[in-house]
Amino acid sequence: ARHARRAAHVVMQCLHGHREQPxxxxxxxxxxxxxxxxxxxxxxxxxxxEAAQRPSTQFDRLxxxxxxxxxxxGPPEAFVDxxxxxxxxxxxxLVMRAQQWRLRTxxxxxxxxxxxxxxxxxxxLARRCRYPTFHFPELLHTCAQVWATVGRSEDARRxxxxxxxxxxxxxxxxxxxxxxxxxxxxxxxxxxLQAEFTRLMATLP
Numbered sequence: 001a002r003h004a005r006r007a008a009h010v011v012m013q014c015l016h017g018h019r020e021q022p023x024x025x026x027x028x029x030x031x032x033x034x035x036x037x038x039x040x041x042x043x044x045x046x047x048x049x050e051a052a053q054r055p056s057t058q059f060d061r062l063x064x065x066x067x068x069x070x071x072x073x074g075p076p077e078a079f080v081d082x083x084x085x086x087x088x089x090x091x092x093x094l095v096m097r098a099q100q101w102r103l104r105t106x107x108x109x110x111x112x113x114x115x116x117x118x119x120x121x122x123x124x125l126a127r128r129c130r131y132p133t134f135h136f137p138e139l140l141h142t143c144a145q146v147w148a149t150v151g152r153s154e155d156a157r158r159x160x161x162x163x164x165x166x167x168x169x170x171x172x173x174x175x176x177x178x179x180x181x182x183x184x185x186x187x188x189x190x191x192x193l194q195a196e197f198t199r200l201m202a203t204l205p
Contacts, residue, residue: 062086062094070101076114079105092129099125100142112150119146123159137163137193144200153204160197167193 062085069078079102086094099122106115126139140163147156167190175183184190 058089059091059094062091066094066098066101073105076102076105076109076111092125096122096125096129096139100139103142103146107145107149115146116150119143135189137167141193141196148200148203157201157204160201163193164197
């Protein structure tokens with residue numbers, strides 16, 4: 001069980017962009033724990049889920065369930081159920097993750113009404129529940145995508161402006177000075193977010 005959870009932890013870090021060499025890390029995880037490198041993500045997550053059935057490890061089980069649903073395009077209803085289970089246990093980081101993937105799924109399916117109804121909750125959670133494992137600008141970017149898609153430009157601009165401010169004026173000063181240039185200019189996750197902020201902002205009237 002311990003090895004399975006460790007393997008899933010490595011996989012989730014890679015999927016979330018927290019590993020500098022995700023393909024290599026996935027390959028190592030696969031070699032150590034019987035997966036097939038990058039193609040062994042699903043078996044590793046399923047193995048971790050099975051290893052996390054005891055009440056004391058419900059966080060691990062729900063986390064694996066959310067990642068499985070996200071990576072293999074589960075329906076929006078699956079994320080509603082997972083968010084509800086997480087909320088009942090007070091697992092607010094998992095509530096945010098489930099809600100974020102629900103919104104992404106609704107966007108993919110063009111379910112605009114449901115997306116608009118769900119977005120304010122994710123916005124509020126993102127501002128109220130700050131966790132080191134969650135990238136605040138990424139959550140606001142998901143919200144901005146919804147607002148931009150349905151024509152609520154001011155709401156989209158608010159989210160993007162707040163996300164950019166947080167990245168440059170809140171997070172950056174906490175980074176040691178010698179790493180600051182890399183934080184904005186070489187960190188893959190931050191580069192991608194800044195490029196997406198610029199692209200999305202340019203589409204707003």
